[in-house]
Amino acid sequence: MKNLKLLAVCVSVFIIGTVLAGCASMTLVSLEPDTVSGPRQVRQGQDINPREITVWGIYKDGSRKVVSVGSGSITFNKHSPGLQTVKVRVGFFTSQEVSFQTEVMALRSLTIASPPKTVLFKVGDEPDPAWPGLEVRGEWDQMGSDRISIASCEISGYIKEQAGRQTIRVLYEGLTATFNIDVRGMTSLQIAQPPAKLDYIQGDSLDLTGLKVMGVWEGFPAEELNITGSDVTGFNANNSGIQHVTVTKNGRSANFDVEVMALSSIELDKPPTKTKYKVGEELDLTGILVYGNYTGSDPTKKRRILIPVDQITVAGYEANRIGAQQRVTVTVKGQNANFFVDVE
Helix, strand or coil: CHHHHHHHHHHHHHHHHHHHHHHHHHCEEEECHHHCECCCEEECCCCCCHHHCECEEEECCCCEEECCCCHHHEECCCCCCEEEEEEEEECCCCCEEEEEEEEEECEEEEEEEECCCCCEEECCCCCCCCCCCCEEEEEECCCEEEEECHHHCEEECCCCCCCEEEEEEEEECCEEEEEEEEEECEEEEEEEECCCCCEEECCCCCCCCCCEEEEEECCCCCEEECCCHHHEECCCCCCCEEEEEEEEECCEEEEEEEEEEEEEEEEEEECCCCCEECCCCCCCCCCCEEEEEEECCCCCCEEEEECCHHHCEEECCCCCCCEEEEEEEEEECCEEEEEEEEEC
C-alpha cells in the first residue's frame, strides 16, 4: 500500500513538472526588436498579411521561437502613400510591441476588368450588394496590378425608382471607375384573371379574391403582382349598373368590369311576430323577414337577398291611435312593402 502511495505521488510530481515546463515554453518573456521583419512595400488600401511578418521572441524556458502574429495585431495607415511605421503588438499574457518600416505604394489607376453578370434591372429592384461578376482591378506604383475586393469599395449611383441607363460609380482609395446598367420600367399591366366575384348588389364591398394581375417589362418574363384595395379605383357600391374597375401599379393600368345590381322590389316574406299592441307601445320588428329582389342589365340575372333589419325603415305606425289594421310601410332604398297591426 505504501508503494502505491509513493508511486501516485511520483506520478503527480511528474505531471505537474511537465505542465509547468509546458507553460514556461509558452510564456513570452521578451521580443527581439532587431529581428522583426515584414514587407518593404504595401499596396495602398490593402492590409499586410500576418504571414509576411516575422517576430522572434524569448520564452520563460529560455527558448527562442517565432511569435504568432494575428491580423488584429498589426497597425499602420494603409490609406496614406509613403513611408509608414508598422507596429506589431504580440504576447498573450504580457502584450509587447515591435515595429518595422514599410512603404505604402500609391494607387495609380482603377479599372473595371469585368462588369457584373446582371446589368438589366426592373424599376424597384434592389441589386445584390456584392454585384456578382463585377471585377475591379487597381494599378499601383512599382507593384503592378491586383484584384480589389468589392467589399472594400464604395458603390453608388443606382436609383431604383428611375428607369433608363444609369452610370454606377465604384470608389476605392479616392479613385473612381464606372460601369453602366439599364433600369427598365413596366411597359404594361394585364388582367390575367378577373376576381371570382363580378356581380354585386348595392352596398356590397369589392372582393378581389381570385384576381391575378401580371406586370410586363421589356426583356423580362411577365410577373404576377400583389394587388391591394389601394391599387383599385372605379368601384362604387351605391351606384347600380356596369362599372369599369381600374387597377393601377407602377404607373400602368388595366381594367375589369363588374355589375352592381339595382334593388327592383322588396317582398315582406314574414311580418313581425308581434302584431297586437296596447296604446303607447313601441313598434317591435322582431321576426320580420324582408327580401330584396335585385336585377342586372341582363333581365335573366336576378338575385333575392335577405335584407338586414338595420337597413329597413318603417312608417305609418301610430302608437296612440286605437284601431285595427293599421298599415305599416316598410321601405328599403325607395322600395315599399306593408304589414298590418292592431292597437287596443
